[in-house]
Amino acid sequence: MAEVQRTLAIIKPDAAGRSGVAGQILTRIEESGLEIVALKKIRLTEEDARGFYAVHKERPFYGDLVKFMTSGPVVVAILEGENAIARWRDLMGPTDSTQAEPGTIRGDFGTDIERNASHGSDASETARVETGYFFNATEILGAVEAT
Ligand code: CMP
Numbered sequence: 001m002a003e004v005q006r007t008l009a010i011i012k013p014d015a016a017g018r019s020g021v022a023g024q025i026l027t028r029i030e031e032s033g034l035e036i037v038a039l040k041k042i043r044l045t046e047e048d049a050r051g052f053y054a055v056h057k058e059r060p061f062y063g064d065l066v067k068f069m070t071s072g073p074v075v076v077a078i079l080e081g082e083n084a085i086a087r088w089r090d091l092m093g094p095t096d097s098t099q100a101e102p103g104t105i106r107g108d109f110g111t112d113i114e115r116n117a118s119h120g121s122d123a124s125e126t127a128r129v130e131t132g133y134f135f136n137a138t139e140i141l142g143a144v145e146a147t
Pocket of ligand 1: 056114
């Protein structure tokens with residue numbers, strides 16, 4: 001049986017700032033069978049965005065990426081299901097929105113490689129770190145066992 005995983009999803013400011021788009025993306029997630037086990041809409045501070053993307057701090061696009069990610073609200077969610085990491089990445093399409101097929105989230109709502117509508121964790125360990133960056137156990141459905 002496939003492994004049940006959790007992954008972090010971010011609906012980025014380019015998508016979250018457009019009327020109705022966050023709702024459409026959340027609907028696609030639910031219709032795909034992934035379960036949303038945590039959800040909130042927040043505005044990232046510069047420190048939040050710098051910390052989240054710290055692995056990219058030497059890359060030439062880091063400054064612009066931080067500016068973009070703090071330019072408006074984002075919706076962050078934890079998705080759960082069998083192979084959730086790969087399934088969410090498939091729903092999003094490739095990082096560069098110009099290469100993403102219509103029908104994918106980046107193909108339909110993204111603009112380019114930076115303004116790409118959404119983020120997803122790339123592996124189990126990253127997912128663990130990224131979900132913990134935004135949510136504590138009391139905010140995640142099923143994470144705190146009843147005593
Ligand atoms: P994301 O999946 O959130 O992970 C890192 C982000 O950096 C990526 O989506 C893009 O928004 C951005 N990014 C990655 N590569 C580039 C690039 N070459 N130029 C500009 N932005 C990039």
